Amino acid sequence: MAFRLPSQMPRRICASKSSSFGLSQLSSRARGLATVVPPVTQDATGSKGPTAMVFMNMGGPQTTDQVGDFLSRLFSDGDLIPLGRLQSYIGPLLSKRRTPKIQKQYSDIGGGSPIRKWSEYQNEEMCKILDKISPETAPHKPYVAFRYANPLTEHMYQQLLDDGFGKGRGGRAVAFTQYPQYSCSTTGSSLNELWKWRHRLESKHNGGEGAINWSVIDRWPVHHGLVEAFAQHIEAKLAEYPEERRKDVVLLFSAHSLPMSVVNRGDPYPAEVAATVYAVMQRLKFSNPYRLCWQSQVGPSAWLGPQTSDTVENFIKKGQKDLVLIPIAFTSDHIETLYELDLEVIGESGHADTVKRAESLNGSPVFIEALADIAKNHLASGESCSPQMGLRCPACTSERCAVTKEFFAGKQAQSYPGDKVLAQ
Secondary structure, eight states: OOOOOTTSOOSSOOOOSOTTOOHHHHHHHOOTTOOOOOOOOOOTTSOSOOEEEEEEEOOOOSSGGGHHHHHHHHHTOTTTSOOGGGHHHHHHHHHHHHHHHHHHHHHHTTSSOSHHHHHHHHHHHHHHHHHHHOGGGOSEEEEEEESSSSSBHHHHHHHHHHTTOSTTSOOEEEEEESOSSOOTTTHHHHHHHHHHHHHHHHTTSGGGTTOOEEEEEOOOTTOHHHHHHHHHHHHHHHTTSOHHHHTTOEEEEEEEOOBHHHHHHTOSHHHHHHHHHHHHHHHTTTOSOEEEEEEOOOSSSOBSSOBHHHHHHHHHHTTOOOEEEEETTOSSOOHIIIIIIIIIIITTTSOTTTEEEOOOSTTOHHHHHHHHHHHHHHHHHOOSSOTTTTOOOTTOOOHHHHHHHHHHTTSSTTOOOOHHHHTO
């Protein structure tokens, strides 16, 4: 996640060279593990397949020259960084100021983020499994929708339409959040964006009739496969310590922090992160002492703590130098693992030989099988989303959030609120 104040730019930042970058260009420039999605023919009256599986995340820049555009998009998102009525004016100014520093950080980790590579790889591998274990909804087509980087949500949606979904032809798509623990600032923001583009691209065709039928996997903090993947990576890292010290290594689970204003509004994220941590420790049979800490606090306002960097520093001062950091809210490497944890927290600790980080989930077969199991169960359930999805935060006042939740919870059917809500 990337919750930042204007005084310090988020580290997970990425962008396309322009919001009008063509889909065909995106495909032709895809590199490495990029997935090229073949066109499909969708018959709304036919079988349950094909099914579009859409991974949602914030994204990351593939090159340093994409950073500026991404920052501008990020600062324009009032769900993530509320700047009031002047958001569209202040955002680009702040992004321009922060771009050089963030470009340097990406340069330090190899010149770009690997999050797109891993997202596309994980989704493609998951879909291969789904074709075997859920043949009634096959073929499963992998798509990625990033909130602030290519492939942007609108690009993904247009690709769905070009591939034969929607526009009077119907079809099924699943929005699968890649944040295991729900927050209004991450999954919530991505769903707001998805609903906006569905409204713009499909509501005017036959009154929305024959539009893509969406359902949502909105959280999965204690799925047994997710827990097992984390536990295996922790055990592998603990094995690097001498046996006589191993049981005393402190496990530090690190997740992106939230401003206390968001926490006090009733955001479920802190509780769901804590649930993941406890489930992992149960799987490990509470073999080691542990704590949950929070990274990436910026600015003078109150944030959820303790901070990861302070926690490491304080333990070292107390003589506890055997520490393993576990990025518990991330499903792949990106700037906050490769730069913030590896280069800043561990690199500056003075004890890189004893302060270590568990490997990110990345290409873990256990994790990818977990994704397939989550998706299969969701497809078989017939549910549009989890019961939690329809419940707003107690102190939420966002009309856009209310509309999005009602829509994806299946309470809105084919009605579409006006552009006033979209413009917020």
